[in-house]
Amino acid sequence: MALIEFEHVYKRYPGSANAAVDDLNLHIETGEFLTLLGPSGSGKTSTLMLLAGFEAPSAGFIRLDGKSIESLPPHLRNMGVVFQSYSLFPHMTVAENVAFPLSVRKVPATDIATKVSAALAKVHLESFAQRKPNQLSGGQQQRVALARALVFEPRVVLMDEPLSALDKKLREEMQLEIRRLHRELGVTMVFVTHDQSEAMTLSDRVAVFNQGRIEQLASPQVLYDSPANPFVASFLGDNNMVSATLEASETPAKEKGTIKVRTTGGQSLYACSRNSGLTGSDSLTLCVRPEFLQVAADRASLTTHNCLNGTLLDLIHQGDHWRLVARLNDVGKEDATEAQWFAKINPGALPQGLVVGQNLCLGFRPEDAWIF
């Protein structure tokens, strides 16, 4: 049995037309690190607030250990919470902040001192116990918030963008720290972010949210290698897209397992299909990740039949790779997102003498492209 179950959960805020959480079904296993990832307004915080008990669902069930908790107040749910802004009490010392959840729960004073020291040790802040929050850096404040969420040994820790106020280096340090704590404590963690690399670093599984619904729920690797749809493909990692229709479901033997499609610009391409039973009237999207693109000045230099013609718009050195920006020549001008393609090319694989404005071929192997 899952530790936490959402069953057909809806949340509609008073006065708003759309549901912030729209028929959510989600099981969270004991001890797992689950991340809710999605664009702004997709319902991540609302889902966390429903779980913490700060909001009530408009419909549906939320269960902890198989028991309904919709009417259980937050402090009886045994969940630690860390928010985006540090939300420490400014007039209290670090130790007093961390002790707060224990005093609320009427833990004896002698136990409080021991538990507070242990919680501060977990986040490496033992020597900061007597400081006030404004005498700490952002990262240290967020570690205090984490200690405060862990001090009463909750079954579940909920974190809503806890690292978003930190700079990149500190954020990455804290990600490793949270990973370590998760491993050491074995506590179930539910984490909210709209940063895909953060989600991939931390999570056992990621739920990709869009408009109050989960588009796909899987491990980071599965989401990246086998996205369920173009939204997931574009939200996790970079992705190039072009519209197409089915040209033939019969393919030559050497392109086995793939289907042949025709872009709106009239190019024939082979790619893997997610769906069986496609028909000629389906409108399809072909997706390729930038790291799978080959670029060449002429078609003959590609190692694949698949070729889209483009114009080189920009060539950017990114240290460990080159980022090429190209505009597809045969795509309708009205669709700017499709017309612009990106390629990620290793320094050694960059053709010599490319100049901005020239024509080039973008190639990819059928097995590296998906049809949705």
Ligand SMILES: Nc1ncnc2c1ncn2[C@@H]1O[C@H](COP(=O)(O)OP(=O)(O)OP(=O)(O)O)[C@@H](O)[C@H]1O
């Ligand atoms: N208290 C509220 N009253 C009315 N509408 C709300 C309230 N809180 C959130 N919403 C709406 O519900 C939707 C989902 O919001 P939510 O805060 O859950 O999104 P989110 O995924 O956390 O976004 P972000 O990444 O910006 O934090 C949004 O359209 C938002 O405007």
Ligand SMILES: [Mg+2]
């Ligand atoms: Mg939010």
